[in-house]
Amino acid sequence: MIKDEFEWINSITPRHFFQKEVVQGIGDDAALWSVNEEMDQIVCVDTMVEGVHFTRDTLSPFQTGFKALAVNVSDIAAMGGIPQFYLVSIAIPTEWSEDELQEIYRGMGDLAEKYKMDLMGGDTVSTKGPLVLSVTVIGKVEKGRSLLRSNARSGDSVFLTGITGESAAGLSVLLEKTRHAAFTSNEEKWIRQHQMPIPHIEQGRILAGSGFRISLNDVSDGVASELNEIAEASNVSIIIERNSLPVSESLSDLPEADVLNHQLFGGEDYVLVGTAREKDFKVLSDTFKQHGLQLYEIGKVGEAGNAEVYLHKQDEKPKLLMKKGFNHFRER
Amino acid sequence: MIKDEFEWINSITPRHFFQKEVVQGIGDDAALWSVNEEMDQIVCVDTMVEGVHFTRDTLSPFQTGFKALAVNVSDIAAMGGIPQFYLVSIAIPTEWSEDELQEIYRGMGDLAEKYKMDLMGGDTVSTKGPLVLSVTVIGKVEKGRSLLRSNARSGDSVFLTGITGESAAGLSVLLEKTRHAAFTSNEEKWIRQHQMPIPHIEQGRILAGSGFRISLNDVSDGVASELNEIAEASNVSIIIERNSLPVSESLSDLPEADVLNHQLFGGEDYVLVGTAREKDFKVLSDTFKQHGLQLYEIGKVGEAGNAEVYLHKQDEKPKLLMKKGFNHFRER
Structure with missing residues (x-):
């Protein structure tokens, strides 16, 4: 009966109106x-x-x-x-x-x-x-944009359109003191990033307008989690360079381990993370600069067939980065 | 700063893309x-x-x-x-x-x-x-459909695309017995109407396809409430005839006052209520019949300038119908 009834609507509606988009x-x-x-x-x-x-x-x-x-x-x-x-x-x-x-x-x-x-x-x-x-x-x-998560390929540059970690630092302060407390100017900066993030629409427009093959995600659950999604969708490994991760000057008084944790797993940064061909990255980076914006190269896409994300630091052995995204208030 | 930034996006995006729909x-x-x-x-x-x-x-x-x-x-x-x-x-x-x-x-x-x-x-x-x-x-x-609430005019026929009242009767039974109880076949009919209403898409398609000037609402908050919205948007009075309101045979064992209350104020019926020119109503009514559907004339649009809804019964003085929609569980 269900299908029949629909066919009947068809009979009083122009045929092309039902073509499936x-x-x-x-x-x-x-x-x-x-x-x-x-x-x-x-x-x-x-x-x-x-x-x-x-x-x-x-x-x-x-x-x-x-x-x-x-x-x-x-x-x-x-x-x-x-x-x-x-x-x-x-x-x-x-x-x-x-x-x-x-x-x-x-x-x-x-x-x-x-x-x-x-x-x-x-x-x-x-x-x-x-x-x-x-x-x-x-x-x-x-039409014709190509910003799919499945677009990463071996040799691509991995990029961020902004720094990460401040939002998580801000949340940490808010959970300790509440928003009604007095804050240092650094704390105020982090808190604002947590409370009123500005989405990277402009950055997304430049990336879409380039016509390059680009994989892209916004950082809601943390850089590690978003890159794992790209690695899985593209079936490639991704290697992040510890010393290339952009970091906020304002976080420099915090313990290094806390900062790294905020940068990779904090989440709610709402910058964009993705990959592009190495030569395209250079073009994009110049375009970003012309508009007063930053595009940070944070690593490379590795081999196909191994959908994992690694953190590498100088001569150390790369560490596996699990998704371990932002856990909201569950761990309070 | 806010506007400037937007203008800047404009500069990297085709101009026509920003024309306001x-x-x-x-x-x-x-x-x-x-x-x-x-x-x-x-x-x-x-x-x-x-x-x-x-x-x-x-x-x-x-x-x-x-x-x-x-x-x-x-x-x-x-x-x-x-x-x-x-x-x-x-x-x-x-x-x-x-x-x-x-x-x-x-x-x-x-x-x-x-x-x-x-x-x-x-x-x-x-x-x-x-x-x-x-x-x-x-x-x-x-494009070009004209089913706005502000479309009612003096002399129009007021119509319903289905009966109302069963959903409210079903809710009343459910609140008393819960859905896990045993029901009479009438109760089962009402309850199904409350739990799994079928929207009147087909009826809406016929009305839109007619090209007639039609005012239309779906009955979520009750017939009285929806007609008050049309009366206000069109700035006309609406007079409903008590004896023209379609009623379910299955409700005949309930007290008359309860039935009328369910019909006018029960809500969650999800039939359509509206108005059309008297001569257009006749054409619509025939089209509905050809498709095995019903279109009930339940009253007339009265004078312009008085946005109120009345219930009229034979020689009695018309009663003012307030919005008094469905109150959900607030009165339990």
Whole structure:
């Protein structure tokens, strides 16, 4: 009966209207489909839960909104796309005030303005549990972009579009002191990186516009985790050079082991990580510089057939880097 | 700085790529935008919270998934559109099992198959609170459809595409006995209507395909509430005839006041309610019959300038129908 009914709708609808668009899943929470001859539409959804991804001690309501949208926009950046619209679904506990709800929307609006994104609508419902904020972002990208995770090949340069580690350092401070404490200027820098990350849309646009074969991910779960995803999708090994990893001057007073941990496993940095041919990397690096941006070479893609990621330091034996991503609040 | 940065992206992106598509909000939780010359894209989001919109005693995990998708597909029906894709965000409590999570997805898949919809992706996160299930549906509709709430005019016929009241009767039984009890065959009919409503996509397609001026809403919050929205958007009064309201034979053993309450205020029926010119209604009604469907005339649009809804019965004075929608579990 199910199929028959659908055939019947067919009979009152132009035939070409039912031609299946190509849908391509990109990871778990993003996908794209074709809508006309020059562009593909992208859609991403991401959910933040109070007590799991943030607490009222780590993010203000304004920052909660800002970050929930930023996380989704970062998924668009990882596809080299331009964000266009967003929809919001909020399950809000009764103890949150109307003002706080408005602050969440204001935080989203603040980031949305940067990209001229329109709020298309949403659904606000009450809950007896913690706040659940789910954001859907719709964007677009020119057809023919090739920023797939499966694009890494032996000999490629591995790159980062920004430093990592500050966000995790900021979270660590927030968990210890809460956001209501007094901070050093370094701590303030880290905390801001954790609370209000700026997605790397511009960097993604340059990468997509180059036409080069590039593999790409945004760093939400940590550099080690994202590179493991690329290694698996491309079935290649990846070797990171310890001394090439860009590090923030502001972290220099922390123990070296903590800094390395934040850089590789901290996550929530929302920079981009990927690979490109060695000669293409040089072109990209120059283009980035022309726009006042940085592209850091952090290692090389190794052999095909061994989907693992290694950390190498001078004459030491390379260490295997497991996914071990960001664990949110589970280990508190 | 914010604007400057955006202008800069402009400089590395084809100019026409940034031309603003027209975005039109349709109610709070749906919107549409133009993607090519023949069609508009539609997006809807709706969220169901355990303990607010359902409990484990009213819906099985399978039904929870089925209904969450149905509610969104019904928003597409109200725009005369065809559903294409969906994305799912689930915040799931630790006490729900992996099997139950799979059942939620299976329930969505069951309805999705009916419309050949693809699951595009989603985000599953853990929560210490109740289950929160947020679904985003993307669909499309031919340009030039005119099913806006503001389309009602004096003299129009008011119509329903199906009966209402069974879903509320089913909920009432479920709240009293839970879904694990034994039921009469009538009760089973009502309960199924509450647990697994079938959206009126076919009916919406006929209405959109007619090219007539039509106002339209889907009945999620109750007939009285949806008609009040049309009355407000069109700034007209609407008069419903008590004796024209279609009623289910299965409700005939219930007290008349309960039945009327379920019909007008129960909600979650997911049929369509709207208005069309009197002569167009007759054409639509014939088309519906040809397809084995029903279109019920339940009243008329009255004067312009008075945005209110009335219930009229024979020689009695018309009664004002307030919005008073479905209150979910708040009154338990």
